[in-house]
Amino acid sequence: MSNPSVKIVGVGLLGTSLGLALAKHGIVANLEDQSKANLRLAIEYGAGVESEGEPDLVLVCVPPDLTALVVLAQLKKHPRAIVTDVASVKGAIAKEVEEHPELADRYVGSHPMAGREKGGPASARADLFFARPWVITPRAGNSQVAIDLVEDLALRIGALVSVMSVPEHDEAVALVSHLPQLVSTLLAGALNSGTTSQLALSGQGLRDTARIAASDPDLWVQIFSQNAGALKPLVSQLRGELERIDDAISNIDSAGSLAAIHSALADGNRGIAQIPGKHGGKYLEYQVVTVVIDDSPGALAALLTFIGEIGVNLEDLNLEHSPGAAIGLVELEVLPANAQKLIDSLIENGWRLV
């Protein structure tokens, strides 16, 4: 198949990254943006050019609440083009587009699940979508040719494509992306009432649980708003669970309070086991081996060089920080079958285990 001609509308983080990724694969996109400064920046970075030709495919990469409007404008402007977008909620956009049935068949929604904390063309990376999920959400009326055009582009830049209906997608991201954001946000909000000496006891558990609370409020208010329908039952259920726990904690001596708390904790154990692990199956129970090193990249490199030499594969690695200490704790996660070999080799060679 010959290269399609591609137009990218909106050269923020996602649009510019798409342009860079396509350029690496031989496709020079036509770029468009209302901001002349962003457009110039994206062109200077090498994300594409400003040109006039008719595109085969238009990628709309504008903020969620502008996406439907821009998708419709592009469908009108380019009457033979397929138009897709990158917004993280698909239902609201599909509904607006379907109010124009003469245009809607050429719109194929998609959602590359990649991003960074920072926006704008200057944060763009050619490999932003590499090895990340990219969900395509075809609708009745989309031709297979149109769907294939979007899928081929996603595959070409190395994304991991899956196909879902629009409601399936929106329900999935409500659970695995939007609910975690809400929970993390509420937890982090509670920290505003903490004192310095309380927060000094913060450990890795709090840091991990609250990490994504640093996300951009302006973007996330649009996402919550557009996906309110799919989020509503999940948030209501969470509210019910929290009410049960609050009642149990507020009446800790009453009958059934400990059973209610224990049941929630056990449900959490079962829930986390549902997350697929790195190897595509269920979450594997890795064994953690913790090593003490100097807090320098050279020390960590020496450790990993050693592990590479003994031929043990790491499944995961975490650095733990100890405020006030000049050392670092490295948690090495390995398959249980490899743990003893790793531990023995480390000890024999003078590494300091915790």
Add this chain to the structure above:
Amino acid sequence: MSNPSVKIVGVGLLGTSLGLALAKHGIVANLEDQSKANLRLAIEYGAGVESEGEPDLVLVCVPPDLTALVVLAQLKKHPRAIVTDVASVKGAIAKEVEEHPELADRYVGSHPMAGREKGGPASARADLFFARPWVITPRAGNSQVAIDLVEDLALRIGALVSVMSVPEHDEAVALVSHLPQLVSTLLAGALNSGTTSQLALSGQGLRDTARIAASDPDLWVQIFSQNAGALKPLVSQLRGELERIDDAISNIDSAGSLAAIHSALADGNRGIAQIPGKHGGKYLEYQVVTVVIDDSPGALAALLTFIGEIGVNLEDLNLEHSPGAAIGLVELEVLPANAQKLIDSLIENGWRLV
């Protein structure tokens, strides 16, 4: 100061680790446990011996809901000894001990903030407490000599000691440890309603937020129960916040709904900025540089060796997993002032940035 004679009651993870740590520093503890098998195991590991002498200091390392009982028994059994414990909630234990005023002055509560996912003597590590916070919670009646005895022991094995009153401690851990556990547990519980295709879209955000939901329900029901008093206002406030968000999401088109959601997101931004960073100050905004490597420890080692050579210090490092891909994404976090040097050097030397 000469070495105190130390007795450890309860040789699970914490007791055995304490024995191992003390042994490394020249103190052979007297071990005691109701389980003969655990006691033998701990002795074989080198955590101490079984002996009869009168201790200067008794460390009670039994489950939270047995701690007060065992502390009192030890105070009676050893009328000259100082007794401390390692439970993560201090108020409930102090209250029970204070019902025996003739004994209570010799009890000094403490809380070494360390642990592992796995319990039992076989999981013990000599350096479990090394560079971790250890809170001592003196009460009226404790002599300075008694407090110093506990503090000296904690410092001797490398812990980072801080001193708080009992209520200060319990309120602090309610916020920085118990509330995150609750939030993570409830989120993970919601995953039980997810389908395989929904959970296949799980990303690092969900994994981090739900991680500690894998903790032991039997232990945590005791912690929540004992610290219900300090947790109650935090959980009630969280419930109120979640109700506001649930109402906003359920009535997304009503006036004020978006403002309520945006305000919660902004509060979360402010809250996470309260967590102290590695350097003891407020959370620093690190710049993230993401590198693509082969998914092998050798590749990661080569990367870190290179970073060590160019002299850039890593503030944090995360591995990101891409299900189905044979590559790994490494997120390097550096001080903003070092980011450009790192990026330029990596690119010049052929590393693949995302």
